[in-house]
Amino acid sequence: MADQNVNQTGGRLGPPVPIWVRKSLATVATVAATILGLLFVTFMIGRVMPIDPVLAVIGERATQAQYDQTFIELGLDQPLLVQFWIYVTDVLQGDFGTSIRTGQEVTTDIARVFPATLELATLGTLIGVLLGVPLGVIAAVRQGSWIDQLARFVGLIGYSMPIFWLGLVGLLIFYGILGWVAGPGRLGIFYQGIVEPITGMILIDSALRGEWAVFRNAFSHIILPASLLGYYSLAYISRMTRSFMLEQLGSEYVTTARVKGLSEWQVVWGHAFRNIRIQLVTVIALAYANLLEGSVLTEIIFAWPGLGQYITTSLLANDMNSVLGGTIVIGTIFVGINIFSDLLYRFFDPRSK
Amino acid sequence: MSTSQGLRDWLLSEEPTSRRQAKYASWYKGWLTLRSNTLAMLGLFVLTFLILCAIFAPFLATHDPFAQDLGNRLLAPGEGGHLFGTDSLGRDIYSRLLYGARISIYIVLLVVMVAPLVGLIVGTVSGYAGGWIDIVLMRITDIFLAFPRLILALAFVAALGAGIENAVLAISLTAWPPYARIARAETLTIRNSDYIHAIKLQGAGPFRIVTKHIWPLCISSLVIRVTLDMAGIILTAAGLGFLGLGAQPPSPEWGAMISDGRQYILDYWWVATIPGIAIFAISLAFNLLGDGMRDVLDPKEDNS
Numbered sequence: 001m002a003d004q005n006v007n008q009t010g011g012r013l014g015p016p017v018p019i020w021v022r023k024s025l026a027t028v029a030t031v032a033a034t035i036l037g038l039l040f041v042t043f044m045i046g047r048v049m050p051i052d053p054v055l056a057v058i059g060e061r062a063t064q065a066q067y068d069q070t071f072i073e074l075g076l077d078q079p080l081l082v083q084f085w086i087y088v089t090d091v092l093q094g095d096f097g098t099s100i101r102t103g104q105e106v107t108t109d110i111a112r113v114f115p116a117t118l119e120l121a122t123l124g125t126l127i128g129v130l131l132g133v134p135l136g137v138i139a140a141v142r143q144g145s146w147i148d149q150l151a152r153f154v155g156l157i158g159y160s161m162p163i164f165w166l167g168l169v170g171l172l173i174f175y176g177i178l179g180w181v182a183g184p185g186r187l188g189i190f191y192q193g194i195v196e197p198i199t200g201m202i203l204i205d206s207a208l209r210g211e212w213a214v215f216r217n218a219f220s221h222i223i224l225p226a227s228l229l230g231y232y233s234l235a236y237i238s239r240m241t242r243s244f245m246l247e248q249l250g251s252e253y254v255t256t257a258r259v260k261g262l263s264e265w266q267v268v269w270g271h272a273f274r275n276i277r278i279q280l281v282t283v284i285a286l287a288y289a290n291l292l293e294g295s296v297l298t299e300i301i302f303a304w305p306g307l308g309q310y311i312t313t314s315l316l317a318n319d320m321n322s323v324l325g326g327t328i329v330i331g332t333i334f335v336g337i338n339i340f341s342d343l344l345y346r347f348f349d350p351r352s353k
Numbered sequence: 354m355s356t357s358q359g360l361r362d363w364l365l366s367e368e369p370t371s372r373r374q375a376k377y378a379s380w381y382k383g384w385l386t387l388r389s390n391t392l393a394m395l396g397l398f399v400l401t402f403l404i405l406c407a408i409f410a411p412f413l414a415t416h417d418p419f420a421q422d423l424g425n426r427l428l429a430p431g432e433g434g435h436l437f438g439t440d441s442l443g444r445d446i447y448s449r450l451l452y453g454a455r456i457s458i459y460i461v462l463l464v465v466m467v468a469p470l471v472g473l474i475v476g477t478v479s480g481y482a483g484g485w486i487d488i489v490l491m492r493i494t495d496i497f498l499a500f501p502r503l504i505l506a507l508a509f510v511a512a513l514g515a516g517i518e519n520a521v522l523a524i525s526l527t528a529w530p531p532y533a534r535i536a537r538a539e540t541l542t543i544r545n546s547d548y549i550h551a552i553k554l555q556g557a558g559p560f561r562i563v564t565k566h567i568w569p570l571c572i573s574s575l576v577i578r579v580t581l582d583m584a585g586i587i588l589t590a591a592g593l594g595f596l597g598l599g600a601q602p603p604s605p606e607w608g609a610m611i612s613d614g615r616q617y618i619l620d621y622w623w624v625a626t627i628p629g630i631a632i633f634a635i636s637l638a639f640n641l642l643g644d645g646m647r648d649v650l651d652p653k654e655d656n657s
Contacts, residue, residue, distance in 0.1 A: 162611075164595050165628075169629065172618050327505065327508045331505075334501045
């Protein structure tokens with residue numbers, strides 16, 4: 001993406017439009033192309049479905065006349081490109097169609113379930129960052145020491161463990177045997193409906209309303225799945241932090257700082273770490289996007305009423321509108337975060353200007 | 354003894370007398386480096402073991418993996434001659450694990466045959482052709498790269514119908530873009546080198562240049578990436594199986610076995626736990642081997 005822009009600007013003499021305008025326009029074009037591609041793929045998935053979309057709406061016992069009418073109402077008699085155009089305009093207006101399973105607008109459904117996923121992924125990323133960044137920094141500073149080996153080991157396990165299995169084993173140990181945390185679900189049955197939703201994220205809502213009993217219960221429900229997701233982002237974040245730090249610690253300004261007699265703390269956190277902050281933010285953003293996606297399997301295990309569970313239940317019920325709607329939402333967030341981290345780089349890293 | 358000594362000398366000779374000797378010698382040196390990496394060897398060992406298990410499953414299995422025995426359901430490991438116990442339908446978990454290894458390895462092999470090849474073709478064509486072909490192909494790659502993999506695979510499987518082949522197709526469709534990126538980057542560094550110009554002067558066409566002279570040089574970086582990706586492929590396949598979208602019952606796919614045992618987890622822990630350990634073992638083995646291979650094939654990379 002970046003090198004292409006360099007080619008464009010490097011080839012010709014400076015045009016009247018300032019560079020940053022053209023770069024922003026290029027970014028906008030990229031975002032638009034990517035999202036259009038996403039819509040095209042989901043649209044095609046919807047087309048190749050072996051399920052007859054008409055029968056899904058009217059049921060199997062409808063007459064031929066009803067069938068034909070619905071067929072035309074759904075626009076299925078139009079050419080494929082026209083259908084795609086209708087689909088794009090609908091989606092851009094936030095209309096993903098109606099869910100066959102819940103009977104509601106997919107948009108409404110997603111708005112209802114999304115906060116749960118957001119809450120889980122945010123807490124997971126928080127755990128991953130708070131533990132992963134220091135672990136990565138220390139592993140780089142003490143390269144080859146036991147803590148470096150530990151970081152490597154933690155990463156390897158994280159990359160090799162099926163997340164749904166780890167969730168099950170976690171439930172077995174911490175809920176079934178030790179009883180330290182609450183079981184599946186978001187809230188115990190006695191605490192449901194007490195807190196009026198504000199953001200839809202129970203931890204924040206209950207804290208805002210001062211319902212601390214609810215907060216404690218919600219916390220004991222969320223802590224296990226969030227730690228699990230946190231572990232996965234920890235594996236990624238600590239690995240990246242370590243390699244960024246190693247790069248910085250090997251450079252000459254660090255030697256200069258040491259020669260000046262700065263304390264090790266100053267050298268590591270004041271100099272080297274300052275320079276990896278932007279890279280780190282992009283890594284964290286990507287980890288966050290991955291968690292939004294990775295929460296699908298976790299949500300199933302922990303009966304977490306979020307977007308991942310919504311997508312899979314709809315999938316098993318052949319409710320394609322909901323599946324594609326959910327895919328588009330997660331895909332768009334994914335693309336958004338990718339672009340965001342790209343922009344962050346461009347604006348804050350003086351070398352890329 | 355003396356012949357193997359002679360072979361070793363021939364392989365480690367400083368002045369190879371033929372291209373074949375040079376080629377084998379470089380492979381042998383790579384093997385020696387890999388052999389000195391304990392963790393990679395551990396990975397290779399576990400992997401060989403699992404592959405042997407898969408090949409000789411009919412001989413090693415103590416029971417028919419599909420035979421139900423409702424009188425003996427949910428037996429604990431070791432009870433009644435069932436090494437790892439039985440599942441909710443009384444099927445022997447040990448025998449099912451052995452046959453399940455076949456499915457996992459089958460899926461990985463299929464994906465590994467499809468995805469890197471697609472990536473290699475797209476990447477080298479894109480890098481060698483340049484211009485608008487490059488822009489279009491890379492834009493498509495970027496679009497696929499920006500997609501959430503598991504979700505996209507889910508949607509694909511949903512559309513195509515559940516089953517192993519469709520799971521393979523779905524995983525491959527989401528797995529090829531990184532290979533295309535790597536192949537393109539390699540091609541860009543190679544395409545203007547002197548030997549390519551020399552071949553061009555000899556009259557080689559683009560097809561011959563790409564397939565005969567660029568592909569071989571892309572292979573090693575692709576192999577590393579593939580080995581490191583295998584764990585991810587296995588985990589995705591197991592995830593699809595767990596959701597009921599991969600291999601269909603009664604097939605002993607490991608992810609599906611975990612899903613079977615899920616409802617009994619609190620009382621009969623082994624039904625879901627043991628297949629998980631198998632998945633963990635195979636993907637850990639691939640990761641260890643992949644790390645070691647990277648050290649051998651790509652020494653410039655920091656082995657973080």
